[in-house]
Amino acid sequence: MKKIYDMLDDLGICMSYRGYAYLAEAIKSCSGSKPFPAFGKELYPEIAKKFGCKLSCIDRCIRTITEIYYNKNGKFKDLFKDENKAPSNGHMIGILVSELRRRTDAEEQNE
Numbered sequence: 001m002k003k004i005y006d007m008l009d010d011l012g013i014c015m016s017y018r019g020y021a022y023l024a025e026a027i028k029s030c031s032g033s034k035p036f037p038a039f040g041k042e043l044y045p046e047i048a049k050k051f052g053c054k055l056s057c058i059d060r061c062i063r064t065i066t067e068i069y070y071n072k073n074g075k076f077k078d079l080f081k082d083e084n085k086a087p088s089n090g091h092m093i094g095i096l097v098s099e100l101r102r103r104t105d106a107e108e109q110n111e
Contacts, residue, residue, distance in 0.1 A: 019061030030097045039090050066092045
């Protein structure tokens with residue numbers, strides 16, 4: 001999880017948002033799986049159970065982070081070059097999983 005937290009911090013995503021932990025958990029859950037789990041049927045219920053909250057809370061909190069940081073943060077927006085509006089939660093999680101893999105591969109090559 002440290003690599004995920006470091007990546008989110010590098011992108012300027014603040015830990016003070018409740019969705020930060022949900023987003024990190026979603027990235028962790030998706031980083032080892034191909035294809036990604038169905039968000040509404042598998043991923044969100046798993047996260048909601050872990051944190052003791054409703055599915056709608058998981059979706060809303062991740063969406064809040066997506067919209068806020070997409071609109072105000074250049075580093076974050078660079079990951080979504082083809083978007084004219086904030087990406088969906090699934091798209092954002094997918095891009096962040098790809099970014100995590102890219103960073104992990106780069107670290108392994110430098111060793």
